[in-house]
Structure formats: structure tokens, C-alpha cells
Amino acid sequence: MGLFSGKKGLVLGVANDRSIAWVIARTIMDEGGFCGFTHLPDRPDDEKQRNRRRVSLCLEGYDQARFLVPLNVQSDEDIARVMAHTRAEFGQIDFLLHSIAYADREDLGRPTVETSREGFKLAMDISAYSLIAVAKAARDLMSPRSAIATMSYFGGEKCVPGYNVMGICKAALEASVRYLAFDLGPQGVRVNALSAGPLKTLAGSAAGVNEMLKLYEHMAPMGRNITHEEVGRTGAFLLSDLSDGITGEVLHVDGGYHMMGSPGRLLDQLKQA
Numbered sequence: 001m002g003l004f005s006g007k008k009g010l011v012l013g014v015a016n017d018r019s020i021a022w023v024i025a026r027t028i029m030d031e032g033g034f035c036g037f038t039h040l041p042d043r044p045d046d047e048k049q050r051n052r053r054r055v056s057l058c059l060e061g062y063d064q065a066r067f068l069v070p071l072n073v074q075s076d077e078d079i080a081r082v083m084a085h086t087r088a089e090f091g092q093i094d095f096l097l098h099s100i101a102y103a104d105r106e107d108l109g110r111p112t113v114e115t116s117r118e119g120f121k122l123a124m125d126i127s128a129y130s131l132i133a134v135a136k137a138a139r140d141l142m143s144p145r146s147a148i149a150t151m152s153y154f155g156g157e158k159c160v161p162g163y164n165v166m167g168i169c170k171a172a173l174e175a176s177v178r179y180l181a182f183d184l185g186p187q188g189v190r191v192n193a194l195s196a197g198p199l200k201t202l203a204g205s206a207a208g209v210n211e212m213l214k215l216y217e218h219m220a221p222m223g224r225n226i227t228h229e230e231v232g233r234t235g236a237f238l239l240s241d242l243s244d245g246i247t248g249e250v251l252h253v254d255g256g257y258h259m260m261g262s263p264g265r266l267l268d269q270l271k272q273a
């Protein structure tokens with residue numbers, strides 16, 4: 001019997017096999033769970049349907065991957081359609097993973113003080129509000145012992161230069177986790193965030209993780225970066241019954257980086273220089 005035997009859920013945010021959502025989903029399916037997936041809709045002129053294709057390639061060989069439907073979280077109609085599809089396939093669900101973020105590259109690259117109004121709204125809509133929109137649409141589908149998890153980053157708690165507008169989105173996302181946890185608690189639905197250290201993914205590269213990897217290696221108490229698999233396991237934990245007393249939490253999977261009050265072992269190197 002796997003940890004997710006007989007459990008069913010929805011996974012939002014797989015773009016390719018490096019996506020955090022994919023490693024979490026893979027861990028869940030390896031433990032016996034069934035997943036429904038969404039992909040970013042393809043542009044009508046993209047005959048090759050590249051977005052859909054990249055996600056389908058991940059799902060190949062996984063019997064437990066039950067469906068793949070398009071979803072743009074900016075559209076309430078899309079969200080409603082995905083929930084109707086999920087109800088038809090699964091009835092109730094036991095877990096929902098939200099692993100979605102987007103900001104215009106120009107806004108991400110600018111100092112926060114120069115963030116455009118439109119760029120701010122777009123980033124907040126896709127990266128923060130979408131969790132509320134999805135939780136609202138899914139609440140009638142969630143079983144009385146179920147969990148929602150979303151993905152965050154330390155730049156929502158402290159100023160991480162370069163993370164800019166996305167840091168503000170993550171702060172809003174983490175606050176949304178707490179308020180949603182309160183609202184949905186009586187229904188038996190837990191809501192948590194996993195705050196991951198930097199990982200090479202599509203979104204991660206846009207947010208400048210490559211430069212952060214060396215820093216984490218030197219500053220994190222564990223003296224190394226985290227792996228996709230570690231995030232996969234903790235994501236699965238938060239979505240499983242093993243975490244059944246935890247809600248409204250932001251759990252860090254960052255080798256301990258967030259709790260340091262100094263640059264740690266980097267100081268030794270500075271002393272030697």
C-alpha cells in the first residue's frame with residue numbers, strides 16, 4: 001500500500017519534466033495516487049501544440065495520469081471547465097497542487113520601484129490571486145480530509161534583490177494560504193505552502209535562480225543546494241494524510257538557508273580573502 005493509494009487529485013503547473021509540479025506529481029503517483037493535469041493553453045496558430053506536447057511527454061508511461069486539459073488561471077471559465085472535468089473523472093478529490101507563477105520578464109528585471117501597474121496586476125493575478133480562484137472553484141470537490149499546497153520562495157519574506165515584483169506576489173500568496181486555511185479548515189481542507197530553495201526550471205531561470213545557486217551552496221547550513229526530489233517528497237508530504245495536523249504553514253525546503261542570520265561559511269572565505 002502506497003501513501004497515496006486510492007487518492008485522487010489535481011496538479012496545476014507542469015510545463016516540462018523539470019517543473020516542480022511534475023516531481024511532486026511523480027512522487028504521488030509512485031505512491032499509488034491518481035492525478036489529473038493541466039497545461040498552459042497553446043496559441044491557436046501553434047499547430048504543434050507545444051505546451052500540451054511537453055506535458056504529454058512527461059505523462060507517457062504513467063497509468064496513474066488520468067487526464068490532461070488546458071488551463072489559463074486568468075480565466076474563470078477555464079477554471080470552471082477544469083473543475084467540471086475533474087468532477088466527471090474523479091468525483092471528489094483528495095489533493096490539489098497549485099504550482100504556478102508568472103511575471104513579465106521586463107517587470108522581473110526592473111527595480112521594484114519601477115514596476116508597471118499592468119505588470120504588477122498581471123503578476124499578482126497569475127501568481128497569487130489564482131490560488132484563491134482555484135480554491136474557490138475546487139472547494140465543493142475537495143473531500144473532507146484533503147489538502148491544497150502551493151509553491152513559494154523566500155523572496156516573499158525578505159528582500160531578495162532581483163526577485164522584485166515576484167517577491168511581493170509570494171508575500172500575498174503566503175498570506176492567502178493562511179486566510180484560505182482558516183476559511184476551509186472547518187470543511188477538513190488544509191492549505192499550506194512549500195517554500196523551496198532555487199531550482200533550475202523555466203520559471204526559476206526567469207527569476208534568476210542560476211545566480212543564487214552558488215550563494216545557497218555557501219550559506220545554507222547543509223552546505224549544498226536542495227534537489228528536485230527533495231521538493232517532490234515534501235510536496236507529497238504536505239498533500240498526504242501524513243501532514244494531517246498542519247495547515248496555514250509555510251514549510252521551507254531550502255537546506256536551512258532561511259534561518260541564517262549571517263552569511264555563514266561564506267564569512268570564513270571572506271576572512272581568508
Ligand SMILES: NC(=O)c1ccc[n+]([C@@H]2O[C@H](COP(=O)([O-])OP(=O)(O)OC[C@H]3O[C@@H](n4cnc5c(N)ncnc54)[C@H](O)[C@@H]3O)[C@@H](O)[C@H]2O)c1
Nearest residue numbers: 013014015019020072073100101151198199201202203204
Ligand atoms: N524554480 C525555483 O527555484 C522555485 C523556487 C521556489 C518556488 N518556485 C515556484 O514554484 C512554482 C512552479 O515553478 P517551477 O519552478 O516549477 O517552473 P515552471 O515554469 O516549470 O512552472 C511554472 C508553471 O506556471 C504555469 N503558468 C504560468 N502562467 C500560467 C497561467 N496563466 N495559467 C496557468 N498556468 C500558468 C506554467 O505553464 C508552468 O507550468 C512557481 O510558483 C514558482 O514561483 C520555484
